[in-house]
Amino acid sequence: MRFLSRRLIHAVLVLFGVSILTFLFTSLAPGDYFDEMRLNPQIAPETVVALRAQYQLDRPLPVRYARWLNSVVHGDLGYSFSYNSPVGPLLWVRARNTLFLTVTATLLSWGLALPLGVWSAERLGGLPDSLISWMMAGLMAVPDLALALGLLLFAARSGWFPTGGLASLGFESLSPINELRDLTLHMFLPVAVLVLTALPLLVRHVRAAMAGVLHAPFLRAAQGHGIPRRRLLYRYALPAAANPLISLFGFSIGALLSGSLLVEVVMSWPGIGPLLVEAILSRDLYVVVGGVLLSTLFLVVGNFVADVFLYWADPRIRAGPVAK
Amino acid sequence: MIERRKLAKWLVVLVALHGLIACAGFFAPYDPVEQDRQLPYARPMKLHLIDTQGRVHMRPFFYPLRMREGSFDQYDEDIARAMSLKLFAEGPRYRLLGLLPCRLHLFGAAGARICLLGTDGYGRDQLSRILYGGQVSLLAGLLGAGITLSLGLGIGAAAGYFGGWRDEVLMRLTEPFLALPWLYMLLGLRAFLPLAVSPLEAFFLIVMVIGAVGWARPARLVRGVVLSAKERDFVRAARGFGAPHRYLLWRHVLPETSSVLLTQAAILIPQYVLAEMTLSFLGLGVPEPLASWGNLLANLQQYSVLTSYWWMYLPALAIVPFFLGYLGLASALQEWADPFKVGRGT
Numbered sequence: 001m002r003f004l005s006r007r008l009i010h011a012v013l014v015l016f017g018v019s020i021l022t023f024l025f026t027s028l029a030p031g032d033y034f035d036e037m038r039l040n041p042q043i044a045p046e047t048v049v050a051l052r053a054q055y056q057l058d059r060p061l062p063v064r065y066a067r068w069l070n071s072v073v074h075g076d077l078g079y080s081f082s083y084n085s086p087v088g089p090l091l092w093v094r095a096r097n098t099l100f101l102t103v104t105a106t107l108l109s110w111g112l113a114l115p116l117g118v119w120s121a122e123r124l125g126g127l128p129d130s131l132i133s134w135m136m137a138g139l140m141a142v143p144d145l146a147l148a149l150g151l152l153l154f155a156a157r158s159g160w161f162p163t164g165g166l167a168s169l170g171f172e173s174l175s176p177i178n179e180l181r182d183l184t185l186h187m188f189l190p191v192a193v194l195v196l197t198a199l200p201l202l203v204r205h206v207r208a209a210m211a212g213v214l215h216a217p218f219l220r221a222a223q224g225h226g227i228p229r230r231r232l233l234y235r236y237a238l239p240a241a242a243n244p245l246i247s248l249f250g251f252s253i254g255a256l257l258s259g260s261l262l263v264e265v266v267m268s269w270p271g272i273g274p275l276l277v278e279a280i281l282s283r284d285l286y287v288v289v290g291g292v293l294l295s296t297l298f299l300v301v302g303n304f305v306a307d308v309f310l311y312w313a314d315p316r317i318r319a320g321p322v323a324k
Numbered sequence: 325m326i327e328r329r330k331l332a333k334w335l336v337v338l339v340a341l342h343g344l345i346a347c348a349g350f351f352a353p354y355d356p357v358e359q360d361r362q363l364p365y366a367r368p369m370k371l372h373l374i375d376t377q378g379r380v381h382m383r384p385f386f387y388p389l390r391m392r393e394g395s396f397d398q399y400d401e402d403i404a405r406a407m408s409l410k411l412f413a414e415g416p417r418y419r420l421l422g423l424l425p426c427r428l429h430l431f432g433a434a435g436a437r438i439c440l441l442g443t444d445g446y447g448r449d450q451l452s453r454i455l456y457g458g459q460v461s462l463l464a465g466l467l468g469a470g471i472t473l474s475l476g477l478g479i480g481a482a483a484g485y486f487g488g489w490r491d492e493v494l495m496r497l498t499e500p501f502l503a504l505p506w507l508y509m510l511l512g513l514r515a516f517l518p519l520a521v522s523p524l525e526a527f528f529l530i531v532m533v534i535g536a537v538g539w540a541r542p543a544r545l546v547r548g549v550v551l552s553a554k555e556r557d558f559v560r561a562a563r564g565f566g567a568p569h570r571y572l573l574w575r576h577v578l579p580e581t582s583s584v585l586l587t588q589a590a591i592l593i594p595q596y597v598l599a600e601m602t603l604s605f606l607g608l609g610v611p612e613p614l615a616s617w618g619n620l621l622a623n624l625q626q627y628s629v630l631t632s633y634w635w636m637y638l639p640a641l642a643i644v645p646f647f648l649g650y651l652g653l654a655s656a657l658q659e660w661a662d663p664f665k666v667g668r669g670t
Contacts, residue, residue, distance in 0.1 A: 017500040025516045141648040143598045145605060146640035149624055153637050156630045163627065258507035262602055266625075276508070277606050280515040292512040295505050 003317055007307045011300040018296045022289045023065050034081075055079060068286070077293075078286030082279070087290040091272065095294055097166060098271035102260050102298070104187065105194035106253060113199055117206025118233055124211055132207075136200035144197040144259050148266040151189050162186050164268035190263045197259055198252055205248050209241035216240070239313060246310045253302030257295050327660040334652040341649055345458035349418035352452035353432045357613045358416065360437055360447030363389065365397040365633050368442040368450075376403050383408045388436035397632065407433050442635035444623065454639050457615035461604075462646070464531050464616070465597030469589055471535025472596075476542025477578070477585065483543070484550030485573060495547070501540035509537050510599060514608050523614040530609045534599045542588045546581050553580040583661035590654035594647050601643065617642055 034052055037043050059067075068078050076086035083090055120129045142150075155161040166186055174182060213219065214237060222236050264273030272291050279287035311317055344351060371384040385408040387401035413432030420426045432438065441450040483494040501509070513533050521529065553559065559576045567575075597617075603609035604618025612619060620639040623629045629636055 014499055017496075018504060021500055022512055025513060137648075137651070140651055141644050143594075143601075143643060143647060145598065145601055145621070146643065149621060149637055149640050152624075153630060153634060156627070157634070163630070254505045257505040261505070261507050261511075265606060276511060277608070280511055280608060281519065283515070283519075288512060288515045292504070292508050295508040296500075299505055 004307065004311055007304060011304050014300055015293070015296060019069075019289070019293055020065070022292050023061065023068070055081065068289075077290040080279075080284055080287050082282050082284045083287075087286050090275070090287065091290050091294055094270060094272045094275050097269065098257075098260060098264065098273070099298070101187070101190055101194070101264070101269060101271060102253070102256050105191050105198065105256055105260070108191060109195040109198040109202060109252070109256075110249070112195065113202035113206050114238070116199075117203045118210055118238065120203065120207045121210035121214060122233065124214075129207075132203065136203050139196055140200040142197075144193060144262055145266070147196060148190075148193045148263050151193060152266060155189055161189050166270055190260075190267045190269050193263050193267075194256055194259050198256055201255075202248070202252060206241075206245060209244050210237060213237050213241040242313050243310070246306050246313060249309070250299075250303035250306035254299045257298055261295075327656065331653075331656040331660050334649060334656050338646075338649040338653060341645055342462065345455060345462055346421060348452075348455035348459055349420055349426065350428065351430050352449070352455040353413075353415060353429050353438060354449040354452045355416045355418065356448065356453045356456035356615045358448065358452075360443065362391065363399075363437065363439070363443050363447040364445050366399055366439055366443045366447070367633075368635050369439055370401075371409060371440070372406075375406055381406070381408065383410075385409060386433070386436075386438055405436070407436050407438070409433055409438065441638055442633070444620075444636065445629075450620075450635060450638065453615040453620055454617070454642050457617050457620050457639060458642060460527065460610055460614060460616040461597050461600050461618065461643075464527065464534065464600035464610075465593045465595075467531045468534035468596040468599070469592040471532065472538045472592055473542055473585055473589060475535070475539035476588070477546055477581065479539060480543035480546025481550050481573065481578060481581070484547035485554055485569070485577060487551075491547070494543070498540035498543055501537070502544075506537060506599075507602065510534065510603065511606075511608070513537060514603060519608075523611050527610050527614070530600060530603050534596050534603075537599075538592060538596075542585070542592075545584050545588065549581045549584055550577055553577045583657070587654060587657045587661065590650050590657055594643075594650040597643060597646065 034048050034057070037048050037051070057064075071078055071086070075088045077088045077091065078086070080087050080090055116132055120132045123129045152163055155163050162185055167182055218240075219232065219237055222232055227236070260271065261273035261276065263269065264271040265277055268274065272294060276288065276291040278284075279291065366389050369386050369389060371386050372381070373384055374380050375385070385406045387403055388405055388407060389399035390402045392398040392400055409431055410433060411431050413429055413434070414427050415429040415432045417425065417427055437449065439449045439451065441454065443450055444453065479494055483491040504512075510533060513536065514530070517529055517533065554572075554577055556576075559572060562572060562576060600609055600616060601618035601621070604616045605621050607619075607622060609618055610616040617639045620636075623636050
């Protein structure tokens with residue numbers, strides 16, 4: 001358990017580090033949300049000063065940070081100037097949608113990458129292997145922005161898929177089956193972009209890890225015992241190759257979160273992405289800090305899940321470090 | 325030797341691609357900001373060899389577009405006027421590579437505008453804008469990667485070479501940078517820099533933002549190489565002879581990092597070009613009228629543009645050959661640096 005508790009403490013420290021870092025940048029930033037008001041002749045300079053005082057923007061940085069930490073404890077995460085409400089509730093709704101998208105994409109991309117990579121490693125150098133390699137190289141050369149816009153263009157011209165949002169108008173009045181159908185149609189393109197951009201790297205690593213294991217003596221012995229091929233591959237070879245893949249799992253979540261931000265903006269999915277871009281353009285400080293921090297939280301949780309997997313899958317870690 | 329040949333092949337491809345963009349003035353028929361209000365959202369013009377009477381022409385020609393009565397984006401080909409395409413035609417002035425004043429273009433036409441990839445809402449030639457926009461995007465990627473690698477080299481070398489508490493502090497500092505999803509980090513950093521600035525200022529601003537975000541990974545890699553390099557026998561011998569730190573670093577330790585840096589450059593440059601595109605696409609990067617691959621695509625956020633003018637999507641495809649080239653280069657570099665490790669399996 002020491003391994004897991006150390007990782008947990010580490011995760012909390014990283015979150016602290018990120019929050020201090022983002023706050024430091026705010027102090028370096030020229031101007032704030034009320035700058036445009038100052039240029040407006042209809043608003044008295046005193047009003048702007050009073051507003052800044054009300055939102056504590058005139059206080060020194062450590063005080064602001066302490067107050068913000070206090071509001072984090074209460075689940076508020078500071079105050080949004082443009083929405084005129086605490087940031088927390090704003091973010092939770094968006095976070096749910098972002099999580100929905102990224103979790104689906106993560107499961108789907110790993111669900112595809114594992115069989116493809118295993119198949120490829122099994123036929124190393126053969127036709128399926130080179131076919132998959134070429135397809136993945138092709139996918140890798142198309143960046144997520146181009147892919148997302150391309151699919152959107154396709155959706156707009158063919159009319160087969162909705163071109164944005166999470167649900168159609170009148171979603172509530174649909175029957176459960178039609179609701180599911182509507183949601184699937186809306187999710188199809190964003191998830192497709194995320195999966196297709198994540199896939200090449202995952203397949204390549206699964207293939208490399210499996211190729212390293214497949215010639216191990218224990219597998220040949222298992223084969224000699226007449227264990228069926230599928231069971232051999234997935235029950236015996238895959239766990240042996242799992243260690244680097246589990247680390248990659250944590251990393252892939254970070255990549256998917258970044259990709260998800262862009263895809264959300266392009267396909268107007270109501271997640272954190274559009275909120276964050278809007279907040280940056282209007283200098284809504286605490287929304288930006290909250291959004292960045294929340295994405296870090298997702299990533300840290302994802303990495304922690306990967307560590308738990310690792311603990312579960314690798315007996316060497318469970319047994320603790322061996323004295324050298 | 326196979327590794328060498330592969331490396332050379334990808335280098336030639338990349339040099340050709342970059343040359344095309346660097347000499348945008350020559351390959352682009354028009355100035356990227358020159359507007360033609362008679363031709364907004366004109367579709368890509370077709371080149372013909374056979375005219376409506378069935379006569380075969382020796383050189384390719386095109387029919388200039390004429391706006392349909394009562395519409396604002398529908399055009400008809402003016403079949404009365406067949407304009408032939410001229411190779412090496414005189415056109416608008418430009419400076420080749422930013423230096424040589426020049427008027428020669430790869431192609432052009434006298435009397436009517438030839439827009440092979442269509443025009444945007446101001447009637448600006450899309451092909452010219454893509455070529456000139458590439459200069460902005462690629463330069464941002466190259467400069468950003470340069471900044472990242474120098475930061476990574478400096479910090480990683482300091483951490484690895486001097487060790488002790490400096491190593492500890494610097495490596496702890498990399499952790500939040502490695503922890504954040506990079507696009508969130510990019511946006512977070514961009515959020516606190518001025519928004520309303522001139523195009524040139526905006527360009528250098530985002531180059532610095534992009535360059536400052538990614539230093540942690542190269543720093544870690546460089547640190548690893550330096551850690552092992554400083555314990556090599558010849559380095560220890562040189563230290564035993566009383567060589568100063570500066571000499572040891574320059575002469576013996578840093579050259580060891582070159583293959584890591586080159587591979588990282590091949591990986592980072594396309595990523596950073598994409599970062600510029602993403603920022604500009606979101607309206608946080610290079611603003612109009614300067615063209616960049618990102619802000620050329622920003623138009624597509626309007627639904628009407630998306631449904632009616634598919635050629636506005638073409639700038640997104642411009643980056644694909646560059647991605648391919650750099651991917652090939654990165655894998656060739658890896659094989660060249662370490663032919664035994666990567667050769668099998670991947």
